[in-house]
Amino acid sequence: MPAKKQYWLMKSEPSVFSIDDLKVCKMTCWDGVRNYQARNFMRDEMKRGDGVLFYHSNAQPSGIAGLAKVVQEAYPDYTAFDPKDVHYDPKSNPGKPTWYMVDVKYIKTCHSIISLERLRKIAGLKNMLLLRHGRLSVQPVTPEEWKMILSLSEWD
DSSP states (O other): OOOOOOEEEEEEOTTTSOHHHHHHHSEEEOOOOOOHHHHHIIIIIOOTTOEEEEEEOSSTTOEEEEEEEEEEEEEEOGGGGOTTSTTOOTTOBTTBOSOEEEEEEEEEEEEEEEEHHHHHTOGGGTTOHHHHSTTOSEEEEOHHHHHHHHTTSOBO
């Protein structure tokens, strides 16, 4: 029996990598995650076909900018082994990787950002992890939250 589809929110600063960047390249690895809980979500729970809310963090406004999907399940984040890479981790061992990444594919862009401020005003989202533990860069989204968020925007 196939695994049940799951949903995720993944954050990126648009000045580093935006939904428009993903639209241009169509698919990319989601590298540089250096938080254990976020890593565990990617390594242990993300599956091919899972839906992704692409979230612009540290932006004006911060919010959901588009949709993507997981197209490659977790594999070692090779940027951790490269001393020239901004995500280099000198303690990481290629023989026993600490950090993992997944590949995501662009699906579509929000006609306008669904702002964090707007999300906070929706009663049905009050328990969303984003609104309770905002700093986590990769986090699960319930199917109910996913449906509610999809109804909030027009999509290109």
